[in-house]
Amino acid sequence: MQMRLEVVQVPVSDVDRSKxxxxxxxxxxxxxxxxxxxxxxxxQLTPPGSATSVVIGTGMTTMTPGSLEGLQLVVxxxxxxxxxxxxxxxxxxxxxxxxxxxxxxxxDPDGNRWVMQGQTQDHVRDAHKP
Numbered sequence: 001m002q003m004r005l006e007v008v009q010v011p012v013s014d015v016d017r018s019k020x021x022x023x024x025x026x027x028x029x030x031x032x033x034x035x036x037x038x039x040x041x042x043x044q045l046t047p048p049g050s051a052t053s054v055v056i057g058t059g060m061t062t063m064t065p066g067s068l069e070g071l072q073l074v075v076x077x078x079x080x081x082x083x084x085x086x087x088x089x090x091x092x093x094x095x096x097x098x099x100x101x102x103x104x105x106x107x108d109p110d111g112n113r114w115v116m117q118g119q120t121q122d123h124v125r126d127a128h129k130p
Contacts, residue, residue, distance in 0.1 A: 078118030
């Protein structure tokens, strides 16, 4: 048996505002923006380099906008990615080192909470020692 998590729904109140946030400020790729049936708009967005996408839209979920927490974007160089996203206008916390694993946090316009995760070079080196 094989299962892959490929799409995660993110509940939002204003699809166009959220679409602009994810594409303009975070650099997510717009895969599609369609209205399958009246009242059901599906906007699929993929983080750069990710095999998993997020879906925002209307008529798909009963989750409250802003209620999602803890989606993690794992990045190879958290300082570099944070700097680029801040330069695009994203409001991202300072980087925190929690024992060699680095974290920074941000919210989308509705308050859905995201985590960016990276590792210190020392942590990566130590993990590969015999």
